[in-house]
Amino acid sequence: MGPGLGWLALLMVVPCGLIFTYAFFERGLYGGIDYIWTFENFTRAADPLYLGIFLRSARIALTATAIAILIAYPAAYAITRAPKHWQTALLILVILPFWSNYLIRTYAWIVMLNREGLINGALEGAGVIDEPLPLLYNSFAVVVGLVYNYTPFVVLAIYSSLSRINRETIEASEDLGASTFTTFRRVILPQTVSGVAAGGVFVFVLSIGNFITPDLLGGGRLQMVGNLIYDQFLSARDWPFGAVLSMFLIAIMMVLLFTQAVLAGRASGERTNS
Amino acid sequence: MTPVVQMRNIVKRYGSVTAIDNVSLDVGDNEFFALLGPSGCGKTTLLRTLAGFEAPQGGQVIVGGQDVTRLRPAKRPLNLMFQSYALFPHMSVARNVAYGLEMERLPKPEIDSRVAEVLEAAQLGGFANRRPDQLSGGQRQRVALARALVKRPRVLLLDEPLSALDKKLRQDMQLELKRLQAEMGITFLIVTHDQEEALVMADRIAVLKDGKLAQVGSPGELYEHPASRFVAGFIGEMNFVEGTATAQGVEVPGLGLLRGASTLTGPAVLAVRPERVDLLTATPGDGRNAVTGTVEQVAYHGADMGVHVRLTNGAVMRALLRAGQDAPAIGAPATCAWAAEHSRILPE
Structure with a gap:
């Protein structure tokens, strides 16, 4: 625990402390900060403009989270039902995309979603549509990019909680007269809530702070919090304001992670010795 | 003795391995019947075939005169008590026990009274709101038993029900199970690898070896007149x-x-x-x-x-x-x- 704590302090607490202090000073002319005490950065952040961006980011992240869970659950379920020797191979397939770079994977979606891209091309070729669909450079494209990149994590999280279920509880449910669907709803799903929560929080936290996907697939028109913070530090050179926005984002993530940890702790407490 | 369970020429293979090799067996109404054998003899597979979790390649399972060979577990008039107890970890004791009655869509007052009654009989009256992980091994075992018995099945199947208990508790529960079976008038079909357990509890015992029936008889018959060297050595x-x-x-x-x-x-x-x-x-x-x-x-x-x-x-x-x-x-x-x-x- 000793060295681990040291690394944690060096890599987590110190940077966060720096960001935290930046938030209370005035911006420097060419970036950095001037050591003049102020609360102005906080009042500026209360502007409805920025609140709107926060809300939009949350909405996009929430949509991506919901879709990722809906895709990941059946996938994870199918993997647990597969023969044992297939499961490892299937799990490797799930994480296979991570062998390529995040940027490349996101660029690939530009090729797919373009006006002249693979999807529009195929639909036009099949005569389904006359005009190309506006698939790229909107929130739809951003959600697609986020879902694509983060679903594998959710599959892994849900798979791990599904595979920990005592199979005999599923059989017991059937034996006691439950249909397959009732068994899923009342016995399987409740035992995987912690896995769903872990995966969901993961997608949400990574999505709401993401700036590459909205930049590339949102076409720069769709700003999320991540882009906003990125701009404050690198374009607008307003480090203190960027620091305030970062703190809000970190606060949201901390609340979510904490809630999830409490839920997971409670769930695992219930599971032991059963 | 009218047979309540009839197994006819059951065959179950996994690939090239024959787990159950042409087994025919009748279990009478109100009988306490034990399937006894060393591990890997096919006794649990046979029990799971009865419950409907394994589909045999050949043969018939008849319960109460009805051919149930192709029925799902949910549709069979028998209940299984699992070796791991398989209690639902996210439900209280009362919810666990009520589950099977809710599946029958019984009215709520009837469910409540039957759950209370069976919990009382299982000496679990004070534990209705506990979660399974807050119970001792013996209490969990009784919850599993109550959850199966509350359904009032024609036949209760028990898969190594006492194997997780320590020796003293196991001996008490052997007598307790026997008393319960006599009181409720339900056929008990138990799987065990413990010959002593089978001798104490069962009216009749079927000894299995390598998926085949070695001998069927009362404890006294098996003990005094074993039909083979295997049975002679396995029992006592x-x-x-x-x-x-x-x-x-x-x-x-x-x-x-x-x-x-x-x-x-x-x-x-x-x-x-x-x-x-x-x-x-x-x-x-x-x-x-x-x-x-x-x-x-x-x-x-x-x-x-x-x-x-x-x-x-x-x-x-x-x-x-x-x-x-x-x-x-x-x-x-x-x-x-x-x-x-x-x-x-x-x-x-």
């Missing part, structure tokens, strides 16, 4: 002496003719229970079978004492002396004697 303790069967008994090289009722010829084995063997210092003159050797080991059990005698032909014979008798000295010569009527002559 047994001495075996190998030789050649004749009309009078078994001719053993180095020991002579050991008498016993025999219908066999050729290679055979004579079996005699240790408690039938008396330990003497000289050959008896009463015509009993007698073999000589030296005392090799004495094991004190409290109620009795096991004496290992190395016979002159190199085999070991175990005699059981009741408490109070003097222990023979190790290395002393000894004669093992038993009446011919206690010899069981079985095919090799």
